Amino acid sequence: MKIKHSMIILLTLLLLVGCGQKPTDTVADPNNGEPKEEVRDRTEEVIPPAATDPDEIFMQNPGSLMEGEVDFNQAELRKKLEEMPEGLSNEEILDHLVYYLAQDYQSVYQELQAFDPTNQPNVETPDGEIKRPELEQVNVFVLLDASGSMAAQVPGGVMMDLAKKAIHNFTRDLPEDAHASLYAYGHKGSNQAKDKKISCESIEEVYELSSYNESRFNQALDQIGPTGWTPLAAAIEETTKAVKETDENTRNIVYVVSDGEETCGGDPVQAAKELSETGAQTVINILGFNVDKQTQKQLLEMAKASNGSYKDVLSGSDLDSYLKAEQRRIEREWDMWRIKSTQEVDASWASNTQRMNKLVYRLNPPYGLLGLVKEERKRLLQAADTLNEMGKVEDIIDLRSIIHKRGDKLENRALNFERTISKRLEEERSKAKLDIEEKSNEKKDN
Incomplete structure (x- = not known):
């Protein structure tokens, strides 16, 4: 009878575990049966799909193994690669590599997003007036x-x-x-x-x-x-x-x-x-x-x-x-x-152009977007080659191609930043100079 009683308890426990609820915002309160918001433990590592849109990639979280702008934990990466299951598609492999090694583009990207290309003059006219932006x-x-x-x-x-x-x-x-x-x-x-x-x-x-x-x-x-x-x-x-x-x-x-x-x-x-x-x-x-x-x-x-x-x-x-x-x-x-409010038009234009070029083109610390893309591409390719040596990649040529295409898209988006901002800088430079000329002509006519 004791054995039979123990079996009933064991089966009951198994049924309770098997019927466990999925994480949701509300669960039944075991005390009174009423629903309440659940406190969930979400520490388990989940590999999300790698973003494909360049702007989404530039806003991605840095890789879990990254330890700075371009440094990462190489020993831990080796361990993670060894633990990766075999038979993954190249897209799934990229998801893992991006999760571990993704570049932190956020700071440079958001600074380019907020880049103000206007050139307001702060030049004192002969009548002593100064045009200041509000x-x-x-x-x-x-x-x-x-x-x-x-x-x-x-x-x-x-x-x-x-x-x-x-x-x-x-x-x-x-x-x-x-x-x-x-x-x-x-x-x-x-x-x-x-x-x-x-x-x-x-x-x-x-x-x-x-x-x-x-x-x-x-x-x-x-x-x-x-x-x-x-x-x-x-x-x-x-x-x-x-x-x-x-x-x-x-x-x-x-x-x-x-x-x-x-x-x-x-x-x-x-x-x-x-x-x-x-x-x-x-x-x-x-x-x-x-x-x-x-x-x-x-x-x-x-x-x-x-x-x-x-x-x-x-x-x-x-x-x-x-x-x-x-x-x-x-x-x-x-x-x-x-x-x-402190720079003349040409000085502001030159300064902005130089800063924009660094944010886009700089290939050494502090990196510009293109430098960060280059470093991330290099890390992903090296990790892909390591996986291939481990026998976990079916088509290394295709995987490398996918990584290169990702980098190419990011480079094109970075260069588009440069083209767009450069055009606006020149337009605003011309407009500001025209404002000065009109102000000067206005005073001459008077």
Whole structure:
């Protein structure tokens, strides 16, 4: 009888394990049967498909084995290659190699994206007047998901802790003239069904839009914990109200950090679209923190509807890397405004042209886009040859061709940056000189 009883228990356990739920944003609460948001462990290594669009590649996360701009852990790479299964297609092999060895293009790419080719003169005319460009105000809004699922572990620690650390580092180094705002959503109640209404209505600007004060901002940030549900649409709608209060000379940059899709019945895609249509200068950046495919789809739709950008981040270091690149991009925009007020037209044109050439062509540290492409291509080809020596590649010629085609596409996109910016630089140079000439002729006629 004891044996029979043990067999029944064993079969029951096996059935329970076999019927385990797939990761979703809501699961049944074992205590009362009510649904609540699940805290998921997503530390298992998953090899995502390698991006194929050049702009998506330039925004990719650096390879998991990269240890700097071009350095990587060679011993660990050898181990990973040995562990790779045989019989993979060349496309699947490339997915693995990119995951391990992808170049970090973000900083250079985003600086080129923000490149300001205008050439405003700051030359004193005979009547003592100086034409100066008007400086714009920059507002930075950070929307932080405080749903219960942000308590999950990812490489590096707990998602909420990593997100808060990255946001602190990001806002701390914003330009001194920029204003900051921090919204928390889903941070009250709990992720149980009985508290859903409270949680879904908890959208709060914990740091009101104002000049950045590190102490007050950290106090506001520290009080946020992974608590409830995900009222993503409502959080964006609250931000829209704030953006509508700004004028046309204000640039509003919105960062949405979320690890899950809307769970409060709102329409975040429509909300993002309405935010982008406020009439103010508004840029929306959506960061999917270790999201599943369903969530990624919704966040991508939000970015598309708002003409914004979407970025996958898989770990705390990815989020920190992205936000640091954003810091440099915002700083560069402000630097360019200041450059306009201190340089003459030709000096500004020459300086911009030289800087653009370095960002595109430089083949040694600090690398330009073409230099980074060259280094990544070299790493991928070497890894492919190593796999071939291990007998894990069926057609090395085809694999090398795929890698070369990837590099060619990136080189063409980099060169397109150069052509486009060079054309704009020359156009703006001519326009600025024409403005000076017209001003001079105006005074002569008087």
